Amino acid sequence: MAPLKRLAGILLLLFFAMACVEDEVCEEVTANPLRMGFYLFQNGQDETGAVIDSLSLYGLGRQDSLIYNNRRGVSRVEVPLDPSADACGFVLVFPAGTTDTLFIHYDREPHLVSVECGFIMHYVIRELSFSQSVIQQVVVHDDQVIKNPDEHLKIYLPPADTD
Amino acid sequence: MNISRFIYPLLILISSLGASGEESPEIPHIRQILLGLEVSGPGAYLLEPEVFTGQLSAAYEFRDHWFVAAEGGVLEVLADKADHRYQASGLFLRLGSDLNILFRPDGRHRDKVILSARYGLGYTRQEAPYIRIVDPYWGTVETEIQPESIWAHWLEVGLGLQAQLAGNVYIGWALRPRLMLYQTQTQSMQAYRISGFGRNTSSLTLGFQYSLYYRIPLGSQSR
Numbered sequence: 001m002a003p004l005k006r007l008a009g010i011l012l013l014l015f016f017a018m019a020c021v022e023d024e025v026c027e028e029v030t031a032n033p034l035r036m037g038f039y040l041f042q043n044g045q046d047e048t049g050a051v052i053d054s055l056s057l058y059g060l061g062r063q064d065s066l067i068y069n070n071r072r073g074v075s076r077v078e079v080p081l082d083p084s085a086d087a088c089g090f091v092l093v094f095p096a097g098t099t100d101t102l103f104i105h106y107d108r109e110p111h112l113v114s115v116e117c118g119f120i121m122h123y124v125i126r127e128l129s130f131s132q133s134v135i136q137q138v139v140v141h142d143d144q145v146i147k148n149p150d151e152h153l154k155i156y157l158p159p160a161d162t163d
Numbered sequence: 164m165n166i167s168r169f170i171y172p173l174l175i176l177i178s179s180l181g182a183s184g185e186e187s188p189e190i191p192h193i194r195q196i197l198l199g200l201e202v203s204g205p206g207a208y209l210l211e212p213e214v215f216t217g218q219l220s221a222a223y224e225f226r227d228h229w230f231v232a233a234e235g236g237v238l239e240v241l242a243d244k245a246d247h248r249y250q251a252s253g254l255f256l257r258l259g260s261d262l263n264i265l266f267r268p269d270g271r272h273r274d275k276v277i278l279s280a281r282y283g284l285g286y287t288r289q290e291a292p293y294i295r296i297v298d299p300y301w302g303t304v305e306t307e308i309q310p311e312s313i314w315a316h317w318l319e320v321g322l323g324l325q326a327q328l329a330g331n332v333y334i335g336w337a338l339r340p341r342l343m344l345y346q347t348q349t350q351s352m353q354a355y356r357i358s359g360f361g362r363n364t365s366s367l368t369l370g371f372q373y374s375l376y377y378r379i380p381l382g383s384q385s386r
Contacts (some may be wrong), residue, residue, distance in 0.1 A: 059300060067300065083296050084304035110294055110308060112249055112355040115213040115242035119294045121304075 026117035032147050033078035034104070034123070041136035041156035050157050051075045053095050060089030060101060081106060081145065083121040094134045102130040102138065102155075111146070122146045125153075134158070192266075194224040196379040197325075197333070201236070203373035214356070215239045220374065222261055224381070230261040232279070238287065238358035246295040253287035255359025257319065273327050273378075279339060281319040285359035288312045291352065313354045315346035325376060333376040341368050 038050040057068040057077060067079055067090075082088035087105040094100070105127040110119045123145035130138050137156040145152055197220075204216035218236030225231050233256070240251040259281035265274060291308040298304070321339025328334050343366040346357060354363045361368050 062300070065300065080298055080300045082301040083298050084301060088301070110291070110296070110306060110352050112247075112291070112352070115211070115240065115244075115249065115355075118244060118247040119291070119296055121296055 026113075030113060030117055030120045032080075032120050032122070032145060034081050034145050034153065035076065035078050035149075035151045036153040036155055037076045037141075037151040038074070039154050039156050040159055042159055049075050050159075052157070055095075056093035058091055060091055060103075063091070076151065081121070081123050083108065092135070098133050100131045100133050100135045102128070102135070104128055104153075106145070120147070128153070192227050194227065194381045196224070196381065197222040197230070197376045198379065199234075199374045199376045201372050201374045203336075203371060204236075206373070213240060213242045218372070218374075228263040228266050230263070231259075232261050232281070233258050234281070236359065238285075238356060240289075240356060246297070247291065248293040249289070249291045249355065251287055251289035251354070251356060253285060253356075253358025255283060255285035257281040257283040257359060259319070261323075273333075275323075275325040275333075275335070277323040277325060277335075277337065279319070279321050279323060279337060281339070283315075283317045283319060283341070283359050285315045285317075285357050286312065287315070287354055287356065287358045289352070289354055308351045311349050311351065313347045313349060313357065315343065315354075315357045315360055317341050317343045317360055319370060321370070323372075331378040331380070333378060335374060335376065337370075337372045337374070339370045339372075341370050342366065343368075 125143040199220035201218035220234040222230040222232040238253040265276035290310040319339040323337030325335030
């Protein structure tokens with residue numbers, strides 16, 4: 001009987017060890033978007049969130065493919081950085097058709113998520129440039145785009161262009 | 164299901180702490196060498212066949228219930244998928260000491276509760292000859308990572324149990340948090356796994372080992 005108990009204990013612990021292996025859904029773990037939040041710009045930078053009545057957004061040179069299409073009540077957006085280049089741009093179309101363009105320069109590093117799910121690109125934001133039709137300021141809040149849930153950029157807007 | 168065999172040493176330890184006044188004839192302690200083979204690595208290979216780790220260990224009891232211990236092993240990773248090929252191999256060595264805190268002078272059992280400390284050194288070489296990253300918006304990029312080497316060293320402190328299976332054969336597990344002290348900063352990609360350290364996701368990880376041991380009595384009586 002004792003050997004059976006020992007065997008059971010061994011199997012139980014092996015099962016426990018195996019259960020610790022994480023199950024991964026590759027579609028979820030391979031998405032690594034840049035997150036941008038909108039804030040009010042009044043008396044300098046303010047941490048009061050801004051809600052844009054209507055926003056369209058597309059990658060520079062990809063106006064045929066909208067990432068956001070007249071999205072209502074936008075306070076935060078997620079966009080993919082171009083994994084094949086060290087920089088990419090996004091065009092933001094605000095209410096009344098006013099547009100701004102935001103350029104993001106970054107370093108890239110392939111990262112192996114798991115042997116099953118493969119690689120994603122990690123980014124480190126190096127430099128920003130942007131037009132200022134509506135946008136007042138853009139601040140890098142977290143320069144590491146590595147699947148962290150935080151906002152990476154804070155975009156400051158005047159109160160008139162938000163709700 | 165019964166895991167009493169593995170909890171039993173802890174219960175003995177607790178009961179022995181409270182025991183007093185019970186006289187039993189003392190049996191001279193015999194020092195020993197323990198040779199170990201880790202089985203959790205090959206077991207995990209069944210679940211993740213792209214990764215193989217193997218480890219042998221030896222512990223010499225230089226003083227009653229105190230052991231000087233060495234562990235060495237290998238790491239092999241080979242992932243050959245449609246959108247990536249990654250391979251890594253490595254060696255590692257851990258040196259340190261164990262203290263058996265479960266001992267009774269009457270020698271009624273040989274099970275052990277082990278406190279461990281280790282210094283670990285690992286060498287890993289990795290490359291990714293083919294990487295394809297598909298971005299639904301911007302398109303697909305293909306790249307590669309040239310071979311690169313990573314040296315790492317870390318500290319481990321933890322607890323383990325060893326239970327006598329039969330004769331001089333023991334089985335046991337060890338749970339040890341590992342704290343990375345240093346690893347080579349790679350040019351193009353952080354190491355996926357560090358040989359001997361495990362997944363390289365954080366500077367602090369939890370290591371789990373499950374091993375079989377063979378005890379070699381040294382025959383020299385210390386009392």
